Amino acid sequence: MTTAETYAEFANREARGVSPTYERLSQAVTRDDDLLTLLDGLPPAKRQPNLLFGVVRWLGGPVDDPAAFHDYVVTHWPAIETQMRARATQTNExxxxxxxxxxxxxxxxxxxxxxxxxxxxxxxxxxxxxxxxxxxxxxxxxxxxxxxxxxxxxxxxxxxxxxxxxxxxxxxxxxxxxxxxxxxxxxxxxxxxxxxxxxxxxxxxxxxxxxxxxxxxxxxxxxxxxxxxxxxxxxxxxxxxxxxxxxxxxxxxxxxxxxxxxxxxxxxxxxxxxxxxxxxxxxxxxxxxxxxxxxxxxxxxxxxxxxxxxx
Known part of the structure; x- marks a missing residue:
């Protein structure tokens, strides 16, 4: 499954009806060549939506607006990449x-x-x-x-x-x-x-x-x-x-x-x-x-x- 397909599935099967913000953001990533290229530089297990969105939120970045999210990720990618490689999705629900x-x-x-x-x-x-x-x-x-x-x-x-x-x-x-x-x-x-x-x-x-x-x-x-x-x-x-x-x-x-x-x-x-x-x-x-x-x-x-x- 490509990275774009992973984000599309997340939008349609996980976020839909549960998180409009993440559904919108995931759909935007599927069409964003800049972000897909950055994500494809990570190991496959580290490209997942929950990890990217969680790291951006943890660093204080915006997730409400896809355009602002794009700009933040591109600008701050070294810090985001470091955290995505070091951290894991440990949702403790x-x-x-x-x-x-x-x-x-x-x-x-x-x-x-x-x-x-x-x-x-x-x-x-x-x-x-x-x-x-x-x-x-x-x-x-x-x-x-x-x-x-x-x-x-x-x-x-x-x-x-x-x-x-x-x-x-x-x-x-x-x-x-x-x-x-x-x-x-x-x-x-x-x-x-x-x-x-x-x-x-x-x-x-x-x-x-x-x-x-x-x-x-x-x-x-x-x-x-x-x-x-x-x-x-x-x-x-x-x-x-x-x-x-x-x-x-x-x-x-x-x-x-x-x-x-x-x-x-x-x-x-x-x-x-x-x-x-x-x-x-x-x-x-x-x-x-x-x-x-x-x-x-x-x-x-x-x-x-x-x-x-x-x-």
């Missing part, structure tokens, strides 16, 4: 816990949670948030997560979590203002509710910090998994992470995680982890497939805002 909760709650309790690609670890606290699935409420907490769920019998309670750990190539610290500012820059411009959610979830994590380990998802996963208490169910999980991992490495991770004790919960795009016999997604919007131990269960929107259960 606590709302994703709403689609993970039904699986977590159904597993043998208590749980030892290990998130791969944990960022700052905000998804390691599914027991500390409150959830609304339509009129059905689950749990209690300062942060309330809404999820439009279809075909799902909502869980009656939150899981019991006795150990939580995260593995990331560059773990972020919610007590570090620079790290939090990067997480904030990754939230799409119109999403004030997600900014408020980030602050609330960061407060939860800061009050009881998780174990975050800098490491590789293949080389360093077994050692971290071995630190989990043996009297709890180990759950290795990840959401919208594996698209950043080269396919051979992705395959090695899948082989490894299948051999670990406990359970594996994946929430990734259908082109990233492939499954046979998937039903059609509920719309043309981008959806992840929520799966347990390699068995697909549901379609889930990327920020946890909707879940369509078929498993």
């Amino acid at each position: 606590a709302g994703r816990c709403a689609v993970l909760l039904p699986v977590f709650a159904a597993l043998p309790q208590p749980l030892a949670l290990l998130e791969v690609g944990a960022s700052a670890g905000l998804c390691l606290y599914p027991d500390r948030y409150e959830y609304r699935y339509g009129d059905h409420r689950v749990g209690s907490g300062e942060l309330v997560l809404d999820c439009a769920a279809n075909g799902l019998v909502p869980p009656v309670g939150v899981p019991q979590v006795v150990w939580r750990a995260g593995l990331d190539l560059n773990p972020l610290d919610v007590t570090d203002p620079d790290d939090v500012s990067w997480l904030d820059a990754l939230i799409w411009p119109e999403h004030a509710h997600r900014r408020a959610r980030l602050r609330a979830a960061a407060a939860v994590a800061a009050a009881d910090p998780p174990l975050l380990v800098r490491g590789d998802l293949v080389d360093d996963l077994p050692a971290l998994a071995a630190r989990a208490p043996t009297d709890a169910t180990l759950v290795v999980f990840h959401t919208s992470v594996l698209y950043q991992v080269p396919p051979p490495r992705r395959d090695a991770f899948v082989r490894l995680v299948r051999e670990l004790p406990g359970h594996w919960v994946a929430n990734e795009g259908p082109e990233v982890l492939r499954y046979d016999g998937l039903p059609d997604p509920p719309s043309d919007a981008l959806h992840n497939v929520l799966a347990l131990d390699g068995k697909p269960l549901a379609w889930a929107r990327g920020h946890g805002q909707a879940l369509t259960w078929f498993g």
Whole structure:
């Protein structure tokens, strides 16, 4: 897929109906030879829209007007390129816990949670948030997560979590203002509710910090998994992470995680982890497939805002 096609798909499948600003900006990039040439000088994994837009916002550049965005990127490209090469999209959306909760709650309790690609670890606290699935409420907490769920019998309670750990190539610290500012820059411009959610979830994590380990998802996963208490169910999980991992490495991770004790919960795009016999997604919007131990269960929107259960 060319860079222009990548930005067109982002505009049509991810940003449409969710962020008019990013839909407009992505469409403009598809027609902007100057920006496409600059982006094509980066490794393929570093050309993605979320990374470019996040870096520009983090540096204080404009995203509301495509013409101003073009001028800013061309003028400040050395600084933008440096940050795009150094950083990764580490969107740490606590709302994703709403689609993970039904699986977590159904597993043998208590749980030892290990998130791969944990960022700052905000998804390691599914027991500390409150959830609304339509009129059905689950749990209690300062942060309330809404999820439009279809075909799902909502869980009656939150899981019991006795150990939580995260593995990331560059773990972020919610007590570090620079790290939090990067997480904030990754939230799409119109999403004030997600900014408020980030602050609330960061407060939860800061009050009881998780174990975050800098490491590789293949080389360093077994050692971290071995630190989990043996009297709890180990759950290795990840959401919208594996698209950043080269396919051979992705395959090695899948082989490894299948051999670990406990359970594996994946929430990734259908082109990233492939499954046979998937039903059609509920719309043309981008959806992840929520799966347990390699068995697909549901379609889930990327920020946890909707879940369509078929498993």
